[in-house]
């Protein structure tokens with residue numbers, strides 16, 4: 001559980017278009033029937049990747065052009081739906097290290113940060129521009145620099161947004177909250193002692 | 202200016218402010234189930250940590266339990282593996298587990314309230330987004346991811362950002378045939394599936410004040426579908442009466458002291474809110490979804506919207522939904538054929554839901570070709586329903602009467618849609634593939650509307666069946 005700072009992500013892009021892509025699409029519930037997260041990557045987007053007979057439908061996650069990509073580019077309200085962390089886990093294990101989109105669902109976003117996967121946003125036009133560029137030339141390197149809130153690609157440099165709290169945790173390496181929370185053991189105890197429902201009213 | 206309940210409860214539970222600007226929030230009650238906890242326990246062990254407050258942590262099994270044959274080992278080896286993982290963890294760390302056969306098993310958001318674990322003024326978290334249900338009691342309750350389940354197990358705390366509070370008042374009187382489910386679907390339809398992001402929804406107004414606890418739970422349950430992670434109702438006499446005598450609720454002298462404290466944490470009359478919305482309850486109709494998110498909903502007597510009636514930004518989602526659902530703009534939703542009828546889930550699997558549905562079903566038959574099932578939310582719901590003879594009404598009409606669990610709400614157990622089946626469902630999500638078939642289609646509605654659809658074989662206006 002060693003903490004690392006996430007300052008930048010360098011890699012190739014992969015584009016998954018569409019608004020309101022929910023967590024059931026990212027990882028259908030039937031694949032959550034496991035006691036570990038191992039192997040979830042194989043089922044990312046399972047139901048939109050294959051037809052009922054199991055034949056690939058040409059989803060970007062199956063396209064050789066995007067193999068090895070690490071920066072996912074998406075549209076609006078990505079990750080809406082459930083709190084299942086299996087969704088960012090599946091993406092992370094597939095190799096995604098950062099997500100660029102128009103907007104994210106709140107819990108999904110928090111789950112991403114808790115795994116050290118930055119989710120960053122940009123205006124619709126910029127995201128479209130980036131999507132077009134990556135689809136045209138998937139081999140180009142993208143560079144997400146969190147400190148300067150920029151994303152460089154062959155077509156130029158976009159300014160991106162990320163909430164300060166998330167940025168702080170990534171840059172400081174405190175995105176793994178458990179250790180941070182446990183530092184305050186005494187204060188936790190004091191808080192519990194002032195709660196009427198824990199002290200018998 | 203006074204404070205809303207959220208701020209009072211939040212301040213009381215704040216351990217400290219974190220460098221990130223989040224609050225370190227103490228959680229009074231942590232509920233766990235078999236699906237989102239195994240990885241958290243695993244990671245806890247791997248990092249040499251332990252459970253800080255096992256006595257504030259309670260477990261049940263609900264998501265993957267079969268609702269018919271429950272002999273161990275379970276027929277599905279993966280499900281059995283998850284069961285064993287939870288059993289091992291609960292034993293190892295001293296956590297009470299409401300297991301199969303205990304008489305207290307059921308959906309986590311049904312069990313917590315009925316045992317009196319859920320109380321006003323608490324902070325409550327669970328690795329399930331419908332934890333907002335517990336807000337019905339004036340608790341601040343929200344769903345978390347597995348990483349946060351680990352945080353919680355280890356520290357009984359979460360790093361959280363304080364939401365702003367939007368007060369939603371529902372005024373007037375609900376027409377006959379209109380229930381809490383219709384109210385929340387109407388709210389989501391009106392404010393949008395993203396409208397609540399960053400907000401806690403405080404529900405109030407005459408309609409909500411008259412609601413029973415079970416109706417308030419239905420309302421708060423789907424806050425998350427409107428983007429609000431937290432939804433709550435201020436505690437009042439209805440709340441206090443509900444809690445009286447429940448196993449984990451305070452008893453005797455402690456109960457009276459508790460009531461005094463519960464009253465004190467309700468929102469002040471002059472509380473300030475970030476936003477206020479008022480809706481006329483009298484204008485709400487029995488509501489049905491036509492699309493693939495819960496905001497794509499209309500009154501049963503309305504027509505499916507045409508593009509020109511939708512906001513520009515909703516066009517692409519609507520277009521995809523029409524194609525997936527095979528429904529067409531401008532057509533009525535009433536009369537849409539269904540294959541499956543599902544009454545259950547943490548939204549609508551409580552006693553009052555089953556009672557109301559049974560009233561519609563009584564003396565009628567499930568339409569030929571429709572598979573209909575009732576899955577009580579908990580052992581206790583099942584027991585009470587059977588004591589009233591509700592199961593006989595359902596069975597006589599051709600419904601299957603099952604054991605408690607999440608069942609077809611997310612279909613992680615054997616209850617699933619097949620192929621392109623259309624399901625009239627009392628659950629909370631109509632996402633693609635949600636009910637177990639990648640191509641299955643879900644129409645969300647209230648339990649009485651599901652009952653009406655079951656007997657008619659198509660989406661029907663329940664108001665016409667209540668004669």
Ligand code: SF4
Nearest residue numbers: 331546547607610611
């Ligand atoms: S009934 Fe559905 S929404 Fe409720 S806890 Fe179970 S799976 Fe989640």
